[in-house]
Amino acid sequence: MSVIDKAKNxxxxxxxxxxxxxxxxxxxxxxxxxxxxxxxGGDVKQAGENLKDAAR
Structure with missing residues (x-):
């Protein structure tokens, strides 16, 4: 997850x-x-980013 996405969420x-x-x-x-x-909405986006990180 990029730092920018994390900050936005x-x-x-x-x-x-x-x-x-x-x-x-x-x-x-x-x-x-x-x-x-x-x-x-922010919680859901954060969870999606965490899933993307776990898939890597």
Whole structure:
């Protein structure tokens, strides 16, 4: 996995976690859902990169 891909995935997970928390605090379920989806997307991408590394 390239360092750039790893950084992008980590940033996506971090921003998702932040949006999710902000949504919970502000009482906005839509923002919380979008943040959760963004975090899950970063998790899935990271898992895909780990699978590619394991296949090598």
């Amino acid at each position: 980590s940033l996506q997970r971090l921003t998702g976690r932040g949006k999710r928390t902000a949504g919970r605090v502000s009482g906005k379920p839509g923002m919380e859902a979008r943040g959760s989806a963004r975090k899950i």
